[in-house]
Amino acid sequence: MPEIRILPDQVANQIAAGEVVERPAAAVKELLENSLDAGATRIGVEFRHGGKSFLAVEDNGCGMTPDQALLALEPHATSKIRAAGDLNAIRSFGFRGEALPSIASVSRFTLRTRPAEAVAGTEVLVNAGKLIHQKETGMAPGTRIEVANLFHPVPARLKFLKTENTETAHITRLVRLYALAQPQVNFRLEENGGEIFRSPVTDDLLERVRAIWGRQLAQDLDSFAPVEGQGMRVWGLLGKPGAGRSTRQEMVTIVNGRPVDSRTLAYALVESYHTLLPKGRYPLAFLFLEIDPACVDVNVHPAKREIRFRECGGLSSRRCCGIWKKRGR
Numbered sequence: 001m002p003e004i005r006i007l008p009d010q011v012a013n014q015i016a017a018g019e020v021v022e023r024p025a026a027a028v029k030e031l032l033e034n035s036l037d038a039g040a041t042r043i044g045v046e047f048r049h050g051g052k053s054f055l056a057v058e059d060n061g062c063g064m065t066p067d068q069a070l071l072a073l074e075p076h077a078t079s080k081i082r083a084a085g086d087l088n089a090i091r092s093f094g095f096r097g098e099a100l101p102s103i104a105s106v107s108r109f110t111l112r113t114r115p116a117e118a119v120a121g122t123e124v125l126v127n128a129g130k131l132i133h134q135k136e137t138g139m140a141p142g143t144r145i146e147v148a149n150l151f152h153p154v155p156a157r158l159k160f161l162k163t164e165n166t167e168t169a170h171i172t173r174l175v176r177l178y179a180l181a182q183p184q185v186n187f188r189l190e191e192n193g194g195e196i197f198r199s200p201v202t203d204d205l206l207e208r209v210r211a212i213w214g215r216q217l218a219q220d221l222d223s224f225a226p227v228e229g230q231g232m233r234v235w236g237l238l239g240k241p242g243a244g245r246s247t248r249q250e251m252v253t254i255v256n257g258r259p260v261d262s263r264t265l266a267y268a269l270v271e272s273y274h275t276l277l278p279k280g281r282y283p284l285a286f287l288f289l290e291i292d293p294a295c296v297d298v299n300v301h302p303a304k305r306e307i308r309f310r311e312c313g314g315l316s317s318r319r320c321c322g323i324w325k326k327r328g329r
């Protein structure tokens with residue numbers, strides 16, 4: 001009979017990493033979300049070689065004490081929830097306490113962090129899940145995490161990475177989505193020291209899109225008056241009739257500040273444009289939905305990319321279509 005054993009943490013984390021961080025952009029996503037949860041108002045993202053050799057996320061958020069920094073690297077260590085019931089109305093991006101240990105188990109991982117009230121920061125270096133050192137370091141308040149040689153400790157996963165250009169495109173799209181979703185935060189994205197975009201804080205959504213995606217895309221968009229009612233609010237920018245796209249890439253849906261894939265919203269959008277776009281073309285849309293968090297289940301996808309709506313207020317794609325059609329779409 002084969003003997004049953006509990007896996008060592010390092011192996012368990014590497015396996016978990018397979019689900020949480022399937023590519024460099026997924027590591028960037030986890031780090032960005034942590035920065036947002038830490039209350040950052042400024043977030044910088046850098047990467048080289050599509051994030052395969054290096055990526056870093058730096059923020060001016062709340063930082064961590066030396067003890068907390070070590071604890072954060074343990075599996076299931078989180079400051080965001082205390083009981084499963086907290087998931088019923090979650091406002092934070094994180095809740096599983098597995099992103100940092102997962103990423104650190106499959107890379108050379110450097111965490112530098114300092115709370116504003118501390119005089120110095122702490123640096124923790126982990127290689128393939130093994131703690132190499134922790135030492136004091138001088139730094140401004142906030143957190144900087146560097147991830148080098150992602151997946152080198154698990155060569156099987158390296159093989160699944162796509163070309164540098166493809167991985168770069170994934171990172172760029174991801175950071176754009178978060179920059180759009182969180183307009184109160186100043187974002188900056190750099191590749192090999194060159195700036196891809198920066199998005200200064202502004203209340204003007206169209207201006208934000210222009211800073212993030214460029215002038216051309218912004219020209220194809222129109223805003224619509226926010227729609228409010230039955231416990232939700234919808235606003236954003238929609239493509240002018242005829243401004244269709246050949247992919248769903250620019251059909252962006254943001255729910256409670258979280259960029260998500262939602263079949264319900266995607267269906268509603270496509271249906272709303274039914275007669276306005278030729279077959280096979282997709283709407284251009286940057287759509288924000290604010291809804292009671294108790295109506296949204298965010299714990300349905302390993303990388304939290306998808307959400308599901310609970311039938312509280314009765315949100316359905318038909319109802320969303322109804323709302324937008326009323327606006328003349």
Ligand SMILES: Nc1ncnc2c1ncn2[C@@H]1O[C@H](COP(=O)(O)OP(=O)(O)OP(=O)(O)O)[C@@H](O)[C@H]1O
Nearest residue numbers: 034038063072078079094095096097098099100143
């Ligand atoms: N940039 C940061 N600034 C301040 N604290 C951070 C930062 N990144 C991580 N932390 C702390 O480390 C903890 C662990 O982070 P980790 O991403 O592993 O888990 P999580 O965000 O709680 O849940 P999830 O796995 O769903 O992302 C967080 O709960 C938070 O307390």
Ligand SMILES: [Mg+2]
Nearest residue numbers: 030034094099
């Ligand atoms: Mg997290």
